[in-house]
Amino acid sequence: MENNLNINTRFAPTPSGYLHLGNVFSFILTWLIVRKxxxxxxxxxxDLDFERARHEYIADIIQTLDTLGLDYDYGPxxxxxxxxxxxxxxxxDLYEDYIGxxxxxxxxxxxxxxxKEIREASGSNNYPGTCLNKAITFHQSETTYRINTESIKGLIINDELQGQIHVDIENEMxxxxxxxxDGMPSYQVASLVDDIHYNINYVIRGIDLLPSTGAQMFVANVLKLRPFLKSKFFHHQLLKDGEEKLTKSQKSPPVFEILSKPEGKAQIFQDFSEWIGLPERVTTLAELLSVFEMSQMKFQNQLGI
Ligand SMILES: [Zn+2]
Structure with a gap:
């Protein structure tokens, strides 16, 4: 971690369900890195998936961050x-400008x-390039804009946690x-454009989003979006349901259910401290921050793959 970098980052949840422990652990980690x-x-x-972005899921995000004391500097x-x-x-309009x-x-x-046609043509969900040379006119309804990824010859991400990681876009995306x-920008475009628009220079996300980071780097390269190309990336391990140390049951309940119990909040911080490998029992955010400040380097390995 470089101390001379003023980190500007984000919590970037998708309101397609109630928050689960994995989302919240990522928020806590982000908060600790930034506050340190x-x-x-x-x-x-x-909220671009309008059908799924329900009012109660957005309220759940705001409420959960507030209850846990994970304050943020900008946002609703x-x-x-x-x-x-x-x-x-x-x-x-901004997203459309970049798509243009x-x-x-x-x-x-x-x-x-x-x-269905993609599955039948490829035997998977990976698009085989069926329409690449069909020259179908843009600006029609019910069609999808895709990008030709054939020119990607190996993409390397310099990750703060894991060093150089190779992303195989040709096989993964x-x-x-x-x-x-539906005419909406894809997640890749909306996330990248927002990162540029809000001067984000540090992206903390789960390792499952590594292919997305690669896709966004590719677009940023094409459009020469230097601020994004110079951003730092921190891909952390995911919390897995069923891991003995963390969850007793196969599936962890939504966070609001955990928080409705008297000891719920302390339990979340304790589970988080176990997740990142702290030796001691930590049950408040303030304690977590002071221990994190002292021992960040020691438990970085725990967060890796
Ligand atoms: Zn097609």
């Missing part, structure tokens, strides 16, 4: 504030395949989506 380094955190909720403090000021729907820039590079193509069938 005098950085800033923005709460940025990805209520669902109304979120809808009025911070929703991704407020930035659709990508279209002008000649790397995009329009795809008319259904999910070939021809990934830029603009979805």
């Amino acid at each position: 380094n005098s950085g800033t955190i923005r709460l940025r909720i990805d 403090v209520s669902v109304d504030a979120f809808r009025n000021e911070f929703s991704k729907f407020k930035r659709l 820039q990508l279209e002008r590079t000649g790397l995009l193509f329009n795809c008319a395949c259904s999910k 070939p021809f990934f989506v830029i603009r979805k069938k």
Whole structure:
């Protein structure tokens, strides 16, 4: 960790369900890293999947962060504030502008395949490039903009935690989506554009999002988005359900259920301290921060793959 970097990062949940322990552990880790380094955190909720982004899930995010004491420097403090000021729907023109820039590079193509057709053509969910050379005209409804990933010859991410990691886009996310069938920007575009727009320079996320980081690096390379290319990345291990140390049952309950019990909050901090490998029992956020400040390097290995 470099001490001379002013970290600007974000909590970036998707409100498609109630928060689970994995989400909250990622928030706590982000909060600790930022508060130790005098950085800033923005709460940025990805509500572009309008059908799934329900009011109660957005409220759950804001409430849970508040209950746990995970304060942030920018972002909504209520669902109304979120809808009025911070929703991704407020930035659709911005996303479209970047999609237009990508279209002008000649790397995009329009795809008319259904999910079923993709499965039948590839035997998996990976898109085999069916429409790559069909030159289907853009700006139609019910089509998907994809990007030609054939030019990617190995992509390396310099991860703060794990060093150099190779991302295999050709196998993991070939021809990934830029603009979805419903006309909305894909997660990759919306996340990247927001990171640029809000001057995010430090991205903390689970290792499951490594292919997404690769996809976003590719787009950032194409559009020469230097701030994103210079960002630091920190991909942490995921919390797995069923890990003996952490959860007694096969599936952990939603966090709001844990927090409804008298000892719930202390239990979450204790489970978190076990997850990152702290030797002592820590039951408050303040204690966690003081122990984290002393021993960050010691338990970094615990967070790796
Ligand atoms: Zn297609």
